[in-house]
Amino acid sequence: xxxxxxxxxxxxxxxxxxxxxxxxxxxxxxxxxxxxxxxxxxxxxxxxxxxxxxxxxxxxxxxxxxxxxxxxxxxxxxxxxxxxxxxxxxxxxxxxxxxxxxxxxxxxxxxxxxxxxxxxxxxxxxxxxxxxxxxxxxxxxxxxxxxxxxxxxxxxxxxxxxxxxxxxxxxxxxxxxxxxxxxxxxxxxxxxxxxxxxxxxxxxxxxxxxxxxxxxxxxxxxxxxxxxxxxxxxxxxxxxxxxxxxxxxxxxxxxxxxxxxxxxxxxxxxxxxxxxxxxxx
Amino acid sequence: xxxxxxxxxxxxxxxxxxxxxxxxxxxxxxxxxxxxxxxxxxxxxxxxxxxxxxxxxxxxxxxxxxxxxxxxxxxxxxxxxxxxxxxxxxxxxxxxxxxxxxxxxxxxxxxxxxxxxxxxxxxxxxxxxxxxxxxxxxxxxxxxxxxxxxxxxxxxxxxxxxxxxxxxxxxxxxxxxxxxxxxxxxxxxxxxxxxxxxxxxxxxxxxxxxxxxxxxxxxxxxxxxxxxxxxxxxxxxxxxxxxxxxxxxxxxxxxxxxxxxxxxxxxxxxxxxxxxxxxxxxxxxxxxxx
Numbered sequence: 001x002x003x004x005x006x007x008x009x010x011x012x013x014x015x016x017x018x019x020x021x022x023x024x025x026x027x028x029x030x031x032x033x034x035x036x037x038x039x040x041x042x043x044x045x046x047x048x049x050x051x052x053x054x055x056x057x058x059x060x061x062x063x064x065x066x067x068x069x070x071x072x073x074x075x076x077x078x079x080x081x082x083x084x085x086x087x088x089x090x091x092x093x094x095x096x097x098x099x100x101x102x103x104x105x106x107x108x109x110x111x112x113x114x115x116x117x118x119x120x121x122x123x124x125x126x127x128x129x130x131x132x133x134x135x136x137x138x139x140x141x142x143x144x145x146x147x148x149x150x151x152x153x154x155x156x157x158x159x160x161x162x163x164x165x166x167x168x169x170x171x172x173x174x175x176x177x178x179x180x181x182x183x184x185x186x187x188x189x190x191x192x193x194x195x196x197x198x199x200x201x202x203x204x205x206x207x208x209x210x211x212x213x214x215x216x217x218x219x220x221x222x223x224x225x226x227x228x229x230x231x232x233x234x235x236x237x238x239x240x241x242x243x244x245x246x247x248x249x250x251x252x253x254x255x256x257x258x259x260x261x262x263x264x265x266x267x268x269x270x271x272x273x274x275x276x277x278x279x280x281x
Numbered sequence: 282x283x284x285x286x287x288x289x290x291x292x293x294x295x296x297x298x299x300x301x302x303x304x305x306x307x308x309x310x311x312x313x314x315x316x317x318x319x320x321x322x323x324x325x326x327x328x329x330x331x332x333x334x335x336x337x338x339x340x341x342x343x344x345x346x347x348x349x350x351x352x353x354x355x356x357x358x359x360x361x362x363x364x365x366x367x368x369x370x371x372x373x374x375x376x377x378x379x380x381x382x383x384x385x386x387x388x389x390x391x392x393x394x395x396x397x398x399x400x401x402x403x404x405x406x407x408x409x410x411x412x413x414x415x416x417x418x419x420x421x422x423x424x425x426x427x428x429x430x431x432x433x434x435x436x437x438x439x440x441x442x443x444x445x446x447x448x449x450x451x452x453x454x455x456x457x458x459x460x461x462x463x464x465x466x467x468x469x470x471x472x473x474x475x476x477x478x479x480x481x482x483x484x485x486x487x488x489x490x491x492x493x494x495x496x497x498x499x500x501x502x503x504x505x506x507x508x509x510x511x512x513x514x515x516x517x518x519x520x521x522x523x524x525x526x527x528x529x530x531x532x533x534x535x536x537x538x539x540x541x542x543x544x545x546x547x548x549x550x551x552x553x554x555x556x557x558x559x560x561x562x563x564x565x566x567x568x569x570x571x
Contacts, residue, residue, distance in 0.1 A: 015570075052391045054571040076393040085384040088296070090303055102292040103392040105285040145388060 003066050005030050005077075005153045005184040006051060011060035013046050013208075020046045022208040023060070028153070028201075031182040033175060035195035038205035039276050044188045045083060047205070048155050051186070052080045064153055076104065079146030081139075083157040083188070089131030093122055093141050096130060097148055104149035116144040119177075121170050135162040143171065147178075154178065157188040172198050196220075196268040206276040219271045223264035230257035289394040290402040297372075297406025306371040310364060314418055317360055322425045325353055329430035344526075350432025351521045357422035358520070362444055362513050365415035369452040370471050372407035375464040376400075376456060377562075381571045382463075390571060397563040400456065404559060408452045412445035419444055435524060440516030446548075447509035450555050451475060457562040460569065478503060478510035485514070508551040515547060 006028040013021040021043045028034045036044045049055040051062050053070025062069035065077050087096050097113040106112060117123050120140035130138060139162045146154055160168045168191075175185055175198055189195050195202055196216045204212040204219075212219055225239040225247055236247055241263045248258055301307055332345040377400070380386040390396055419441045426432055434440065454474060458467040485500020487493070504511030 049571070054387055054390060056568070056570060072393045072395060075391055075395075078391070080388070080391045082384055082387045085388055087388070088300060088385070090300075099292060099296060100388070100392070103289050103389065103394055105288065105393070142388075 002030060004028060005032075005065055006186060007061075007063045008047065008051070009061045009063075011047065011050065011062060012058045013043070013050065013055065014058045019208050021050075021057075021060075024205065024208070024210050026203055026210065026213070028184045028186055030152075030184055031179055032201055033179045033185045033187065033199050034201045034203060035199035036186060036188045036203050036205065037190075037192065037195060037272055042205045042276070043208040044205055045157055048080075048157050048186065048188055049082075052078055052155055076149075077151060078153040078155060079148070079151035080155045081142045081146045081157060081159055083161065085142055087130045087138070087141070087145070090129060092127050092129050093117060093133075093144075094126040096141065096145060100145050100148040106149040108149070112148070116147055119147070119174060120144045136164060136167045139163055140167065140170065143174065152182075152184060154183055154185045156185065158190065159187070160189065160191060160194065168194065192268050192272055202268065204272060204275045212271060212275040216268055220265050220268055223266040226262045226264060227251060227258060228260040230259070286394065286398055289392070290398050290405075293389070293394065293399055293402035294406045294409070297403050298410055301372045301406060301410050304371065307368070310368050310371075310414070314364060314414075317364070318418070318421055318425065321353070321357055321360075321422055322429065325425055325429040328353055329432075344524075346430055346432050347521075347524055350426055350430050351434070351524065354422060354426050354432075354434060355517050355520060357426070358419065358440060358444065358513070358516060361415050361418045361422065362447060362509075364418065365411050365444065365448040366451045366472075366475050366509075368414055369407060369411040369448045370455045370468060370475075372410060373403070373452050373455040373459055374468060375459060376403050376407075377459040377566055377569070378462060379459065379464040379467075381569075387571055396566050400563050400566050401559065404453060404456050404562075407456070408449040411448040411452055415444040415448050416441050434520035435522050436519040439519045443512040443516040443519075446551055446555070447512040450509045450512075450551065450558070453555050453558040453562065457558050457565070460562050460565040474507065475509075478507035481507070482510045482514055505547075505550060508547065508554050511547050512551055 004027040006026070008024055008026040011021050011024040011026075012019070024043070024047060026034075026036075026047070036047070038044050046055060050057050051064065051069050053075055056070075064074035067074040067077070091099065094110075094113050094117070097116060100106075101108060101112065108115075113126070114123070117126055120143050122137060122140055122144065125133065125137060125141075128137075130141065133141065139159060143156070143159055146156070160171050163171060172194065175187070178185060179200075187195065187199065199216060202212075202214065202216055202219055203210055223237075225236040225241075225244050227234050227236070227247060229251060234251075236243070239247060244261055244263055248261055251258055328349050329346065332349045375383075377386065389399060394402075423433065423437060451471070455467065455471045458470050462470060481500050481503025483500075484496050485504070488496025488498075488500055504514060
């Protein structure tokens, strides 16, 4: 089995007395799109920043493609878009990408710049200065910037926070395309519906700890089978779709008349709220 | 450092210089410089004209041109250092903490270039611009002095290089301050250090004039602690190092008092100091969470 693209092991981070991360383990496989969820201050951004070498861990290890996070080799393999970022306003979109091409040693030239701008639907804004762009355009440019040099791992911290619904859809489609190309993505987001829609794997962090992890389907799990019978509505908690025929057969055998059967799932939102215990930042 | 790292560093140097030139402060410094040079030309013209009338027939005892030329050119050197320091500080303002807080730094630091190379590249951009600026202004002031009073310093190039090294040291100090201080605090602290250096130089001059060993020692220690002051004082000394007789004595009583030649020790110390400050800045930056 191939080594994970991102491997986080027993990661701790303390800021003075405050423990931002308290022993987090997480892996992102090649081509996997992992959603990192959690309330404000849960430690999501800290984890992402440690992965790209902006923050030093207090204990534990983070490796990118087997290299220590923060090492030149690890940094060369990733692209990053911070939640709070700013680019020199006087640079045009194309100039900004050229600057980052030089920083990563990419020889993609004008073709790479054009392809990246087209990818984030900024093909017509190549000569537009950053300061003249809307926040949403800057965010999409930020994603293009993170993709310079074709990184194997993309770390995105709230990449859709300033986007309108159309912009979000563009990013969603882009992430799906990247997954198709084998790029691994760690996506920090507050938008549960978005994460549920596109992520292969979800990790929920609360108070610096990983409290739940799995595929969206695994996390959501079976909710209940609700059956409307002649004697009233009966709910079979914890039962899933597979158990529904047996439940119905049993009720019929017991002489009940069955009028309606509904298999209910708990949403990611339910799972999230239960996992974080109503905590908010 | 491999070719990719060098290319990355050159890219950041170029961006820093472009950014520096685009900053409004650069335009302000240019306007102030033109105003200063214009006023300097006017002042030099009248100073040389008046001293010719004043010293008519007495030139055997005191060379009025050398006295006037050295005095006003020494003053121009001070103004050049001051403007160069302003430029060096503003070009390095907020380079680490300020840019990190605004989110400008992170997209660059996560690239393979690395923090130390990035910091040194930012320093190189600011230092090159500031050094080029002081050399150009110094030479412009010399050209004006030569044109208006037909006077040249005893050494022309040495003081210019000293000024260039002095502003590079100020840029390094400012960069170090930017790793720990907010933008406003950084500006205040660096200008206070700059002011402290100049005050120490003034104390050395006073000590020399009143023959106080204590004041002279304080000034000398400060020149080594803040070598931009030592380099400036050495530059002043080089302007008149070949001027002898009564003219030399009178000049020593004025703004040139207490200035000493830049021996190889001071030059070596200034370079070591610069490297030490940059190493400290790189160390602090490497341990900083962004």
